[in-house]
Amino acid sequence: MNIVQVLVNSLITSAELGLIAIGLSMTFSILRFANFAHVESAVLGAYLVYLFNVTLGWNFALSILVSTLILGTVGLALHRFIFRRFANSGDITPMIASLGLAITIRHGIQAIWGPQHVVYDYEVLPGNKIFGAFITDPQIWILITAVSAMVGFHCLLQYTRIGTAMRATAANVDLAQACSIDTQKVILLVWFIGTGFAALGGILIGWDTQVDPYLGFNLVIPIFCVVLIGGVGSVYGAIIGSLIVGFAQNFGLAFNYAPLINLFGLLDLGDRFDLPAAYKPAITYMAVVLILLIRPTGIIRKEVS
Amino acid sequence: MEQLIGFGIYLVTVTCIFAMLAMSLDLQVGACGLMNFGQVVFMMVGAYATAIAANAGINPYACIVISMAVAALLGVVMSLTVKNMGGTYWGILSLSMAELIRLVFLNERWLADGANGLSVLITIPYFSLTVVVSTLFVILILRVIWLSPFGRVIRMIREGDRLPLALGKNVLLFKLETMAIGGAIGGLGGSFYALLNSYISPDDGLPIETFIIWAMVVVGGRGNLLGVVAGTVFIQILFVGSRFLTHIVDIDAGVLAPLRFVLIGLLIMGVMMFRPQGLIPERKRVYRI
Amino acid sequence: MYNGDSAAPSPGAPEPLLKVRNVSKAFGGLRALRNVSLSAARGKITGLIGPNGSGKSTLFEIIGGFQKADQGRIEFNNVEIDGLPPYKIGHLGLLRTFQLSEGGERMTVLENLLAAVSGQEEHRLVRFMLRFPRVMREEAENLEKAKDVIQLLGLRREANEYAGNLSGGQRKLLDLGRVFMSGATLCLLDEPTAGVNPTLVNTILDALKVMNLERGISMLVVEHNMRVVSEICEHVYVLDAGAVISDGPPEAVQNDEQVLEIYLGQDRTSAE
Ligand SMILES: Nc1ncnc2c1ncn2[C@@H]1O[C@H](COP(=O)(O)OP(=O)(O)O)[C@@H](O)[C@H]1O
Numbered sequence: 001m002n003i004v005q006v007l008v009n010s011l012i013t014s015a016e017l018g019l020i021a022i023g024l025s026m027t028f029s030i031l032r033f034a035n036f037a038h039v040e041s042a043v044l045g046a047y048l049v050y051l052f053n054v055t056l057g058w059n060f061a062l063s064i065l066v067s068t069l070i071l072g073t074v075g076l077a078l079h080r081f082i083f084r085r086f087a088n089s090g091d092i093t094p095m096i097a098s099l100g101l102a103i104t105i106r107h108g109i110q111a112i113w114g115p116q117h118v119v120y121d122y123e124v125l126p127g128n129k130i131f132g133a134f135i136t137d138p139q140i141w142i143l144i145t146a147v148s149a150m151v152g153f154h155c156l157l158q159y160t161r162i163g164t165a166m167r168a169t170a171a172n173v174d175l176a177q178a179c180s181i182d183t184q185k186v187i188l189l190v191w192f193i194g195t196g197f198a199a200l201g202g203i204l205i206g207w208d209t210q211v212d213p214y215l216g217f218n219l220v221i222p223i224f225c226v227v228l229i230g231g232v233g234s235v236y237g238a239i240i241g242s243l244i245v246g247f248a249q250n251f252g253l254a255f256n257y258a259p260l261i262n263l264f265g266l267l268d269l270g271d272r273f274d275l276p277a278a279y280k281p282a283i284t285y286m287a288v289v290l291i292l293l294i295r296p297t298g299i300i301r302k303e304v305s
Numbered sequence: 306m307e308q309l310i311g312f313g314i315y316l317v318t319v320t321c322i323f324a325m326l327a328m329s330l331d332l333q334v335g336a337c338g339l340m341n342f343g344q345v346v347f348m349m350v351g352a353y354a355t356a357i358a359a360n361a362g363i364n365p366y367a368c369i370v371i372s373m374a375v376a377a378l379l380g381v382v383m384s385l386t387v388k389n390m391g392g393t394y395w396g397i398l399s400l401s402m403a404e405l406i407r408l409v410f411l412n413e414r415w416l417a418d419g420a421n422g423l424s425v426l427i428t429i430p431y432f433s434l435t436v437v438v439s440t441l442f443v444i445l446i447l448r449v450i451w452l453s454p455f456g457r458v459i460r461m462i463r464e465g466d467r468l469p470l471a472l473g474k475n476v477l478l479f480k481l482e483t484m485a486i487g488g489a490i491g492g493l494g495g496s497f498y499a500l501l502n503s504y505i506s507p508d509d510g511l512p513i514e515t516f517i518i519w520a521m522v523v524v525g526g527r528g529n530l531l532g533v534v535a536g537t538v539f540i541q542i543l544f545v546g547s548r549f550l551t552h553i554v555d556i557d558a559g560v561l562a563p564l565r566f567v568l569i570g571l572l573i574m575g576v577m578m579f580r581p582q583g584l585i586p587e588r589k590r591v592y593r594i
Numbered sequence: 595m596y597n598g599d600s601a602a603p604s605p606g607a608p609e610p611l612l613k614v615r616n617v618s619k620a621f622g623g624l625r626a627l628r629n630v631s632l633s634a635a636r637g638k639i640t641g642l643i644g645p646n647g648s649g650k651s652t653l654f655e656i657i658g659g660f661q662k663a664d665q666g667r668i669e670f671n672n673v674e675i676d677g678l679p680p681y682k683i684g685h686l687g688l689l690r691t692f693q694l695s696e697g698g699e700r701m702t703v704l705e706n707l708l709a710a711v712s713g714q715e716e717h718r719l720v721r722f723m724l725r726f727p728r729v730m731r732e733e734a735e736n737l738e739k740a741k742d743v744i745q746l747l748g749l750r751r752e753a754n755e756y757a758g759n760l761s762g763g764q765r766k767l768l769d770l771g772r773v774f775m776s777g778a779t780l781c782l783l784d785e786p787t788a789g790v791n792p793t794l795v796n797t798i799l800d801a802l803k804v805m806n807l808e809r810g811i812s813m814l815v816v817e818h819n820m821r822v823v824s825e826i827c828e829h830v831y832v833l834d835a836g837a838v839i840s841d842g843p844p845e846a847v848q849n850d851e852q853v854l855e856i857y858l859g860q861d862r863t864s865a866e
């Protein structure tokens with residue numbers, strides 16, 4: 001496969017994963033539980049765009065905007081009506097509750113839209129040929145959208161008071177509270193932005209390929225993988241983690257393992273051995289297992305002050 | 306009428322099998338605090354072991370024992386990854402491990418015919434009776450474990466490693482034993498599962514199965530065998546009962562199937578929100594003073 | 595000027611039960627322990643005092659095997675224990691408690707005491723199954739023992755209460771109860787009277803005396819309350835900023851200039 005193609009695919013996967021992972025990493029750190037339902041917000045966001053864009057025939061950009069905002073609000077509602085009450089009940093109870101929520105959303109989607117995949121309504125054009133790789137217009141738009149969302153978020157974090165408060169809270173809630181930061185306000189904002197970004201990530205996946213009700217499950221481990229690599233609570237870590245996972249997923253398949261295996265003299269496989277495409281998810285599963293065994297606190301642990 | 310009795314027996318058997326899987330999970334989660342999100346893998350591996358052994362012409366009872374041994378071994382391997390990891394992290398790890406194993410069964414045709422799955426062409430006499438008696442036996446064993454010094458120590462481990470370590474308990478060994486027993490019971494359930502359905506495929510090991518088993522445990526009541534069994538029966542009734550709903554109300558089967566899971570999800574959520582200890586909570590052991 | 599551990603064994607004196615030699619530990623740039631040497635005499639109560647953050651709990655973590663020292667050696671009962679996993683150290687009869695009592699919250703006081711019994715190989719499942727009658731007999735004996743301990747600690751009303759529902763002071767008592775049950779020969783107590791109301795302090799003091807005099811359990815005690823220290827300790831070490839700055843009998847240490855300085859500078863009441 002063309003190397004530029006793999007590179008572009010990796011970047012797109014990373015952008016999608018990164019947007020979704022940011023919110024999970026922050027809630028994981030601040031609220032101290034693993035929200036298994038987080039990825040389902042991404043899927044729900046993607047389906048809402050389908051509803052607006054295809055079923056109701058709205059403008060595509062408008063559909064994306066509205067869907068993202070709705071999911072942000074849904075995040076607030078989830079906090080208000082479900083997760084807020086778990087403030088003092090440890091990490092296990094809210095985690096199991098989030099599992100229940102994930103099952104509810106996933107199968108709710110299936111009950112409404114059916115088990116088949118759906119695609120959005122936009123004109124399919126032949127891709128642009130860049131360095132021998134085919135890159136479609138939507139893919140370019142996806143990258144632009146993701147990068148601008150992240151840059152916007154970066155500016156919020158770096159140049160506003162509330163952004164500083166968010167970074168401080170995500171890094172260490174107790175310390176932030178002790179420094180009289182209004183953590184309640186921060187938590188609400190984290191839910192809003194985190195869930196909204198997740199929706200945006202899901203929408204981009206839908207735009208890039210398609211959405212089906214099982215998308216959430218296929219995402220859950222890769223997203224945790226991103227968060228664990230980046231370090232729980234680190235926004236920039238999540239972005240770097242998503243690049244690593246995105247590249248590993250795409251290059252892992254494009255890589256010829258034969259020389260490596262022959263080098264160790266394990267087996268003689270001839271001169272070409274690719275990982276079968278069916279094992280693509282295995283790359284992240286293996287990564288999660290190894291990361292947790294080696295360094296449960298995350299690979300890139302960069303404290304933000 | 307005969308059909309109805311047959312269906313009744315089938316139901317009882319299925320419920321018993323899931324009760325075993327749920328009690329096995331409860332030993333790990335409810336007693337020892339091991340958040341196993343890959344519980345279904347014991348069932349799947351146990352079922353596959355029986356299928357492969359049966360196809361190799363091994364005696365059915367030996368197949369069951371093999372299943373238990375293989376799943377117990379898997380439990381040991383899984384326990385080696387626990388180390389001193391927090392519950393959440395090991396939950397994610399066990400989920401990944403279970404999916405990895407399922408992926409291997411799905412893709413390796415030489416191992417168990419990949420996605421096609423395997424047929425199990427053996428039976429044992431008085432199958433349903435055997436399952437029921439085995440379930441009762443499992444209940445008895447787990448009850449004894451819970452009351453034993455071993456059970457006391459793993460309940461201490463549930464609250465954290467540090468105190469039991471200070472008291473000289475080899476925490477990892479206790480976790481290993483817990484996972485081995487949990488695995489063996491899960492493997493037994495899996496073996497029966499294969500014998501009951503005469504078939505096993507990677508689809509039987511989907512993560513959603515794990516979460517159904519979790520629902521049985523948390524809805525019924527972690528740390529209470531009666532609660533777990535009640536939870537299993539309750540969820541089973543919910544599943545089977547809703548199947549008959551199509552006869553009563555005009556609802557499409559394609560919509561009903563996911564709605565059942567929505568109900569399960571809501572149940573898990575509701576219980577965690579309003580009664581986190583489950584419908585029949587763990588009971589305190591009171592000694593006379 | 596402080597010139598070394600005065601309780602270090604001189605020829606002819608009995609070997610101390612615990613010997614800590616030149617232990618250092620740094621957390622990043624923070625040197626929590628610098629070359630700490632101290633020893634705990636057999637059958638005696640040894641005190642360890644020092645202001646907050648001076649490294650007392652860190653030392654306990656290291657002796658108990660919960661954290662690794664950067665350097666230094668630790669010997670317990672003539673066995674080198676540095677580098678051993680915590681459970682092996684516990685098994686040898688060295689039991690440490692935690693500054694904030696932790697663990698066993700969803701077990702009753704009695705169950706906590708029973709779980710503390712060590713050397714009971716039947717805690718392991720296979721042996722339990724194989725030797726069922728013997729285990730049950732031992733259980734009955736241990737239960738009687740636990741009831742005595744509960745009587746001694748005055749926890750009779752709370753015997754069947756979850757440990758998580760006890761007050762801070764009662765949990766400290768339970769920590770002591772576990773020491774009684776465990777058969778440990780040395781226990782490291784991290785602030786056994788911190789945050790405990792005065793009546794309970796006396797109960798704890800009495801329990802400590804029983805433990806030491808009647809059961810012969812040696813102790814290394816971190817304690818801020820000087821009254822307690824002078825009453826029970828034979829020998830006291832003073833830790834400041836990770837280093838031992840003084841040691842000797844409580845009266846001597848209390849009048850040591852340097853010690854007065856760090857304590858008066860920090861908190862007058864605790865130095866009295
Ligand atoms: N795990 C740790 N990581 C980083 N610093 C630590 C850790 N444990 C203790 N410290 C630091 O080491 C110093 C000694 O702490 P501690 O042993 O708890 O003191 P003490 O028990 O005497 O009050 C303190 O400054 C504390 O902040």
Ligand SMILES: [Mg+2]
Nearest residue numbers: 650651652693
């Ligand atoms: Mg301390």
